[in-house]
Amino acid sequence: MDIHDYAQINPPQRLLMGPGPINADPRVLRAMSSQLVGQYDPAMTHYMNEVMALYRALFRTENRWTMLIDGTSRAGIEAVLVSSIRPGDKVLVPVYGRFGHLLCEIARRCRAEVHIIEVPWGEVFTPDQIEDAIKRVRPRLLLTVQGDTSTTMLQPLEQLGAICKQYGVLFYTDATASFAGNPLETDAWGLDAVSVGMQKCLGGPSGTSPITLSPQMEAVIRRRKCVEAGIRTEAHQDGEDEMIWSNYFDLGMIMDYWGPERLNHHTEATSALFGARECARLILQEGLDNTIARHQLHGEAMLHGIQAMGLEIFGDVKNKMSNVLGVIIPDGINGDRVRKLMLDDFGIEIGTSFGPLHGKVWRIGTMGYNARKDCVMQTLTALEAVLHHLGFRSPQGAALQAAWDRYGNGSH
Structure with missing residues (x-):
């Protein structure tokens, strides 16, 4: 190998007008070039707290647990699903494009009992269609996609929270493609969990997934047991909850890292956090x-x-x-x-x-x-x-x- 064959990275100039990623805002790139600090440095934990506050404003929520998952938008989806779905849980997925199928795949990997309703690509569901399916299936969770880039459609969510509450269903949406470019009201619409990505309307690079969790979703996640192989807790023995199979995506552990306990879980991706912070700051400066x-x-x-x-x-x-x-x-x-x-x-x-x-x-x-x-x-x-x-x-x-x-x- 001749190291001289490897030039300094110098990507061609592109105007990215596809469905994502897009060109990152130069101010975001400048923020990401800032020097690193230790993960428990008071400056770093202060920035983490600021990120939580900034994204509460973007999600339009009072949820305490509004934070970042280090990974692409799919990491945010997987973190929510693996931390909330128990083996055997019924989940309902309205599929109107490729990313509904993705939710089904991840839910199946969580050993959920997946129920699907579908409309042709290019259409969306009415609230009545979803409510009828909820009454028939009686799922524990409703898994939705707000904006599916494969079809460019935007699924209306405003009425679904009240329906889910009526039937005792947890309500999740993947808003990766739509967030900050289309209205999304976490609290007003009764959403229990939302995950998004940086590389679309937020104006940043892929690699960080902001999420928000309602108190109801937090309680569900906290009941899950993450135990070492071969060690069974009393709750596990009684069959109340199965262990979360992923260590990295265990939201209970991640909450302990982002919370005042600061229990070590991973080393926060500092540069990505700086970029996510700047994305949110710029949008709130403009006005959501x-x-x-x-x-x-x-x-x-x-x-x-x-x-x-x-x-x-x-x-x-x-x-x-x-x-x-x-x-x-x-x-x-x-x-x-x-x-x-x-x-x-x-x-x-x-x-x-x-x-x-x-x-x-x-x-x-x-x-x-x-x-x-x-x-x-x-x-x-x-x-x-x-x-x-x-x-x-x-x-x-x-x-x-x-x-x-x-x-x-x-x-x-």
């Missing part, structure tokens, strides 16, 4: 409602521009996320070639899709640091030029004019 409105504005400008180009939108537009748009690839157009030309010739990345939508839909994101007018206009310009180059004709300049018309009501 203003951040959500910004995503709505630029998402609508992209939508109007795409429609003016003569392209068809995938799914129920009334129930789409504000920050991701599904675009049906026109007949006769090679979707992957369009993406390659946009990346190679314009430095702009848009996304493909999964499963039944693979090769049929592009996914275009306007989120986080990239929920800006210049990003929208650059993406529309490049896509129009590439499609024209490949023989798809649309009214020249119509896309940009439609976006300008939307911005005529005010731009950011």
